[in-house]
Amino acid sequence: MRTPSGEMSTSLKKGTWSLEEDQKLVSYINRYGIWNWSLMPKYAGLSRSGKSCRLRWMNYLKPNIKRGNFSKEEEEIILHSRVHLGNRWSAIATRLPGRSDNEIKNHWHTHLKKRGTYNLVHQTTNPNDIKNTQQRVNHVTDNIATQPSEAFEDDSSSSSSSITPSIEQELA
Known part of the structure; x- marks a missing residue:
């Protein structure tokens, strides 16, 4: 992977995030905010790519992320939104505050996909x-x-x- 200055960086860490890395990212974002994901890891003292930091923040560390099982109402919103919006997971996520687009996409493919197709065909038409x-x-x-x-x-x-x-x- 190339860094913004153009030199090769081989010391980027991959794999599971440690608690210390999570704390560094959270404290940096709380102090300085989100300004440039590709430069942020360097200034936050992390040996991660900007993409890795962004995904970690958006899907796991963001304070308003809702964790746990989806409620029946949330599943109905996903099913209904999927009909109108297709696979636009980010657009569907705006209808479910606290849920990430990645979490919604994963829930659709693992739990709702077959049920959604069956229900849509058999409930909406004769x-x-x-x-x-x-x-x-x-x-x-x-x-x-x-x-x-x-x-x-x-x-x-x-x-x-x-x-x-x-x-x-x-x-x-």
Whole structure:
């Protein structure tokens, strides 16, 4: 890894953080604040990378981090937010004060992923609606696959108009 001055640094520590390192990082941030993660370890007296310090602070040492199991309400917020925001864990984390994006992501992948997908499909729609939607998608896909290739060429006259109405009619 290169330091900001451009010289190679081979003395960076990796692995588990010690209690002494945690205390150095916390006391430095409490005294001077967060200003530049890549330069901070040097001034804080740590032999760690800036990324390692940032992740340690954000995921473990920050004072307002909520620890422990997720409540049912928090899980519902994650499930609902995941539908609207996708894998944008930082955006989801803003809806759960005290929880880090990394913690939410890990909880999703270990506990909620299968349950979330099942619940979303079976609670929000009627099974008949799912079947009908799938049949319409298959029908439209089959129609597009059987269209002559000239319909897909870049022709300014009727290439988009010959396909678009049929798709709109199928989906309507």
